[in-house]
Amino acid sequence: MIKDHETIDVFIGVDVGKSNHHAVALNRAGKKLLDKALPQDEAKLNALIKSLSKHGRLLFVVDQPATIGALPVAVAQAQGIPVAYLPGLAMRRIAELHPGEAKTDARDAFIIANAARTMPHALRTVEVPEAQVAELAMLCGFDDDLAKAATATSNRIRGLLTQVHPALERVIGKHLDHVAMAELMAKYPTPAALRRAGEARIGALLRKHAPRAWKGWARDISAALAAQSVVVSGTDAAGIVLPELARMLAQTRAARAAVLGRVEEIVRAHPLHLILDSMPGFGIRTQARILTEVVGKEFATPGHLASYAGLAPVTWRSGTSIRGDHSSRKGNKTLKRAFFLSAFASLKCKDHTSRTYYEKKRAEGKKHNQAVIALARRRCNVLFAMLRDGTVYEAPEAAVA
Template sequence: MHVIKNHTEVEVFLGVDVGKGEHHAVALNREGAKLYDKALPNDETKIQTVIDKLTVHGTVLFVVDQPATIGALPVAVAQAAGVTVGYLPGLAMRRIADLHPGEAKTDARDAAIIAEAARTMPHTLRSIEVADEQDPELSMLYGFDDDLAKQVTATSNRLRGLLTQIHPGLERVLGPRLDHPAVLDLIRTWPTPAKLRTAGRRRVATRLKKLAPRMYDRLAGEIFTALEAQTVVVVGTNAAAVVLPQLAGMLADLRASRDTLHTQVEALVEAHPLHQVLSSIPAVGIRTEARILTEVVGKDFATAGHLASYAGLSPVTWRSGSSIRGDHSSRRGNKILKRALFLSAFAALKDPLSRAYYDRKRTQGKKHNQALIALARRRCDVIYAMLRDGTLYETKTPAAA
């Protein structure tokens, strides 16, 4: 997969170890002679000048170790110049580095290793095609969403930890409901047990009713039942009164930011040419579509098996004599894509065809997660065929399948 198709026509192999302020570039000809070995400022004009000098020697292959973030500008300049661009993945880079003498870790050594790998091991490279504007935008938005999701988890855990410290009973009521805006509003208004008692059940219920009209009365009852179960005041409650409302506000803002991002992602996904193809698959929603578009589309996979291996869904056989035997789930691959396909397979259990396949795997002795991974692997084959042919999903009955 990801083969550089015109490798035999390349005369100059330019390896670039990217950095924030400046990169380091090493260029080799087909015989391995060094044509260039210098620091390369992260500047469009400087990068273009180096490419122009090297094109005198023949067709150039431009290879980086990181195509996004700090490597985005060199890739964009090379693509604008009509140069073929390749990417050497980090795992392949580390393994190839172990084959070279020395233990030093320098930019010049890394750039030389990238150039040598491009010259002698083209199968380790992934091609980087000129991307549509939507794909980089989706990648950027989802990268930010991943950061926000981590902050949401950390803030939520911190808030629940403080509630547990000052009033475990109250945390058991409010903690599992922190994703509800009414609960965050309540914590920002009356953050401590004492303030809740002072407000009284009636005022608390009235406040909850604005954002939780269906459960406000039941939730207010559970809150005051928990308050009655603890009469002592734990040390640190006064400090928690300062921290808790700020954490609740941060959590509300983070969730609002994620909702805004999701709206933008949804608009980009729905405008993508492959939206109708991907949305026709059962249990493939906007988020899963976005993950497929950012992690799969634009990459060259020879077979469905290559895509499954890239996603970490292909089983790995372990055999050593007679003591270790069996097939196990891969721990490698693209974890973002694997998680998206796994969750999509779980949601697809409502689909009769997917459910029949899952049940068949269960009857064969596989555990729940194993059966889900097998289903995700099967759906991966379907996605590969649909993206390859541009066809919509065809619904079949379990018996016909």
């Protein structure tokens, strides 16, 4: 919701694009003041804003505030103009109210501008991010990409091992998240190579990276090799592919570790770190996601924050035939995942408050995921109060004492 919406004189709707945008400007009466395409260029954007400033106070609205929309947003903010964005789902539903089925940049820009003029409640403000939060957002996005790449590579390795030697996959596959197994597959990628190396050499390699588990792993690998003597077609090709995949997996995990180190530095230096760190279940990655998705946004109540995160239940009622509450499928997926993972992690913490609430929900008949989401919703209320008051978390028992 934009503050002082009634004081805005010109509503600029911009349908952003990779190389070109389309802008439509409407005055308060709905008269079109501008309708033109403009390139992804700072000078052109400044000229647009300057030409419209003579009509009064401006509001700059985009459909994508990040990535391809980052430059228009930054230019408008540098000019001191309030910036907002219209979420994609809201825009699609608003577009259905307009006549015609065409999908053009000019039509989309007009819909954005008209929605900003007539439906201010549908808009979301875009604040100037803190330098720390902006850096965190970029690093966390890259970390997410690396995590997906590591998972895809690991699954590909397991798939190839299952194809050529299932018994070997059952041993190596479940420990593939350990650096020792990636190094092993890079040096001895086929069953024949592992047999030639022997248990002693396999153990020596594993011992460098897994000083506690190497002996058992080497013994299990030798037993798995003895369980299959036939050579499956494609094993030689797998010997070419597997070491490359193993090196890719090791490089990806090393990159994640480097990114996590920088993320941890930024999170620990942020003023809200002590507050977030005091609450059980919040690790460095989840704290980083809370900072990137919550800082700079205003929420009037805990319910608003829960709704934004997609944790607030949705009530369905229609006469007497349909009644019930269901989990929301909307909201900020990144923030919802952070709350869910932190709630799940809190079940193993020394503070048994989360475990007690979780077991209460299970006793009410809720499934595991439903109980964790309910716990995440409760923790959302607590976090809202902590951020609002600037206080650290206190367990109920400690507070009573």
